Amino acid sequence: MDRFMCLSVFVSAVEEGSIAAAGRRLGLSAVMAGRYLSALEKTLAVRLIERTTHKLSLTAAGQAYLVRSKHILEALEQASEEAADLQTTPRGVLRIAAPVTFGSMYLGPVVAQFMADFPEIEVALHLQDRFVDLVEEGVDIAVRIGKLPDSDLVARKITDYCLMACASPDYLAKAGMPEKPSDLQTHQLLGYIGAVTAQPWSFADEQGRAISLECRCRFVANNTAVMLDVAVCGAGIVYGPDFVFASALAKGSLVPVLPAYTCPALPLHAITPTAKHVNFKTRLFIDRLKRAFGKDVTDVT
Numbered sequence: 001m002d003r004f005m006c007l008s009v010f011v012s013a014v015e016e017g018s019i020a021a022a023g024r025r026l027g028l029s030a031v032m033a034g035r036y037l038s039a040l041e042k043t044l045a046v047r048l049i050e051r052t053t054h055k056l057s058l059t060a061a062g063q064a065y066l067v068r069s070k071h072i073l074e075a076l077e078q079a080s081e082e083a084a085d086l087q088t089t090p091r092g093v094l095r096i097a098a099p100v101t102f103g104s105m106y107l108g109p110v111v112a113q114f115m116a117d118f119p120e121i122e123v124a125l126h127l128q129d130r131f132v133d134l135v136e137e138g139v140d141i142a143v144r145i146g147k148l149p150d151s152d153l154v155a156r157k158i159t160d161y162c163l164m165a166c167a168s169p170d171y172l173a174k175a176g177m178p179e180k181p182s183d184l185q186t187h188q189l190l191g192y193i194g195a196v197t198a199q200p201w202s203f204a205d206e207q208g209r210a211i212s213l214e215c216r217c218r219f220v221a222n223n224t225a226v227m228l229d230v231a232v233c234g235a236g237i238v239y240g241p242d243f244v245f246a247s248a249l250a251k252g253s254l255v256p257v258l259p260a261y262t263c264p265a266l267p268l269h270a271i272t273p274t275a276k277h278v279n280f281k282t283r284l285f286i287d288r289l290k291r292a293f294g295k296d297v298t299d300v301t
Contacts, residue, residue, distance in 0.1 A: 004076060006040035007069045009033050010048060013056060014066055078278075091120035094281040097134075098143040101224040101244055102268075103127040107143070110292050114285060121281055129222055134273045140282045142271040143289070145241065155269040156286060159294035161241045163263040165201070166254040171234040178237070178257060181211045188236030190227055191217035201239050203261040211261070215239075241266055268293060 005026070012022035013033070023033030041048055048062035058066060098107055104127060111123050126132070132139055134153065148155055165184070178184055181203045191201075200212040219235060221227045224244045231238035231245075232253045238245075248254040270286045272278050 002036075003040075003043075004073070006036045006043075007073055009036040010040055011066065011069050011073060013037060013049065014058060014062075018056060019051075089120055090118050090280045090284055092279075092281060093122045093124055094285060095124045095126070095138060095140045096143070096285070097126045097128065097132045097137075097139045097141075099129050099145055099224075100127045101228075102143065102145060104225070105243070105247075106293075110288055114288050118281075118284065129224075134271065140272070140279065141285060144269050144271055146266050148267075148269060148271075154272050154274060156272075157294075158268045158270055158289050160265040160267050161243050162265050163202070163239065164242045164245065165237055165239045165257040165263070166231065166245050166249065167237040167257050168232055168234045168253060169255055171236060172255065172257070174234075175236075181213055181258060181261065184213060184215060184237060188219075189215050189217040190219045190231055190236045190238040191215065192224060192227055192240055193220045193222045202264050203258060204263075205261055239263075 008026055009019070009022050009028070012025045013019050016022050016025060019033050019037060020030035022028075022037075023030045026033065028036070037049065044061075044065070046061045047059050048065055050057045050059060096107075096111075103125065107125065111125060115121060115123060126139070131144065132142060134140075134142055144155075145161065171188075175187055178187060181201070184201070189201075201215045202213075203211045205211065219227075219230055221230070224240055227238055227240060228244055228248060230236075232248055237257050238254075245254050249256070270289050272282060272286075
C-alpha cells in the first residue's frame with residue numbers, strides 16, 4: 001500500500017478522533033482507511049493505536065511515531081508546494097516586521113533587490129522594536145534579534161551578532177579607558193531598554209570566565225539609533241549589538257572598550273507563524289536574508 005497514505009490515515013485518525021473521520025478527511029471509506037492503518041501497523045510490527053468502541057488512544061510506540069509522521073508529511077507537503085511554486089510567478093503583498101535600527105541600516109538594499117527580481121511582489125515593511133503578534137497583525141515574517149520568548153512560532157536562525165562595549169575617543173580621553181569590566185562602575189554608561197541587550201552587561205575573560213555586571217546607566221533608550229548618537233557625542237560607554245556601531249567604529253567616532261574581553265552573541269532569526277503553509281513570497285525572502293546576512297538557515301521550534 002501507499003506508505004504516505006498510511007501515514008496520512010494514521011495522523012488524521014489521531015487528529016480527528018476516529019478512523020471513519022480520517023477516511024472522510026482523505027476521501028476514503030472507513031473500511032479502506034482501516035486497511036491503510038492496519039497495513040502500517042503490520043509493516044512496523046507494532047500496534048500504534050488502541051481501538052475501542054468509543055475512542056482511539058495512542059500506544060507508547062504510537063506517540064513516538066506520530067511526531068515523526070507529522071514531520072514527514074509536513075516535509076512532503078512543503079516539497080510539493082515548492083515544486084508547484086517553480087511553475088508560478090510570486091505575487092501579492094509581503095508584510096515584514098523588523099527592528100528599527102537593523103531595518104533602517106540594512107534591510108533597504110535587500111528589499112530593493114527583492115522587488116527588482118520579483119516585480120509582482122509588493123512589500124510592506126514595518127519597523128518597530130517591540131515583538132509584534134504575527135497572527136494578530138497579519139505579518140508574514142518578522143526579523144528578530146536576541147533571545148526569543150517561548151511561543152508556537154517557527155524561528156529560522158540566520159546568523160549571530162556579538163554584543164560589545166564602546167565609547168567615543170573624546171569621552172575616553174576625559175574619563176580614561178577601563179581595564180577590566182568592574183571599572184565600568186565608575187563610568188557613565190548608556191544602555192538599551194528592551195529585549196535585545198537587557199541587563200546584565202556580560203563579558204568573558206581570556207580563560208573563558210564569565211563576568212556579569214548589573215550596571216546603572218545614566219542614559220537608557222528603547223531605540224538603538226538614539227543610543228548610538230548619544231555615544232558618538234561623548235556621553236559615555238555604550239553596550240549593544242556590534243552591527244549598530246559598525247559604521248561609527250569604521251569612522252573612528254567610536255572605539256572598542258575592553259577589547260581583551262568577549263561578549264555574548266545575539267542571534268538573528270526570521271520568524272514565521274507556522275512551519276506549514278509558509279507562502280512562496282516568504283520563503284523567497286527568507287532565502288534573501290540567508291544570502292545577505294547568514295550561512296545555513298536553522299529551524300528552531
